Amino acid sequence: MAEFATIARPYAKALFSLAQEQNQIESWLDELKTLAEIVLQTKVQLLIDEPECEDRKKAEAIISLLDNQPAESIKNLMVLLAQNKRLSILPEIYTLFQDYTLSLNHIKEATVYTAYAIDDAQFAHIVTDLEAHFKSKLKVHQIVAPELIGGIKVEVGDQVLDLSVQGRLNSLHVALMN
The missing domain is CATH 3.40.30 (Glutaredoxin)
Incomplete structure (x- = not known):
């Protein structure tokens, strides 16, 4: 999964910087954890791999699986990842984000x-x-x-x-x- 880490690192760094600016690291961590768990489900993987489904619809379908309505920035992240064919790296983004959070707290x-x-x-x-x-x-x-x-x-x-x-x-x- 070293390839995924390389691909996920810029996303995780950018998200962490944004979360730090907004003082919302914990809420982002929770959202990313939930999204990572959703993306690991078999049916969601099939949706992600479906070539005929539009990117925005993939992102919206995954967002609809959340219990609560996410922040606009989370929606934007999901659309961006879908457009760049990177939805499957969400678990790695979560792991890196978690590492940055732990590192921040030493x-x-x-x-x-x-x-x-x-x-x-x-x-x-x-x-x-x-x-x-x-x-x-x-x-x-x-x-x-x-x-x-x-x-x-x-x-x-x-x-x-x-x-x-x-x-x-x-x-x-x-x-x-x-």
């Missing part, structure tokens, strides 16, 4: 893989240690991955901190093979 998104479920107190302690290690506030998601055998594996952006038993076994295997 927060990084992290995924913590654990071999088994851990209680909230232990997890809070791990998060505190990780924030000190990465020198940043973290928005953390936990995923249980039994294949780790024990320990944790952390992904923050493109950084990976592997403190799992499986990671150590892999390192040992590589060392023994060389």
Whole structure:
């Protein structure tokens, strides 16, 4: 999806700048999330890929699926994306917009893989240690991955901190093979 990120980045930056100017970052984030979820639906994908349907009608059809009436700027975005054949990159635009929002607040998104479920107190302690290690506030998601055998594996952006038993076994295997 690196291609989508490249295509989506200018849209996301422009939207983020506009949302910042209007002091509406959170509302835009919510709208983009909803639109991204709508665009991922199979029937909507079929509509987007339909060559005989006019671009404006595609945008209007997707907008009509929203629970509430969106701002004029959201409607304009949808029409622009439809005209440029870019409706399918809405999920990537949302992801980038979310990253810009977290960056603005000096927060990084992290995924913590654990071999088994851990209680909230232990997890809070791990998060505190990780924030000190990465020198940043973290928005953390936990995923249980039994294949780790024990320990944790952390992904923050493109950084990976592997403190799992499986990671150590892999390192040992590589060392023994060389």
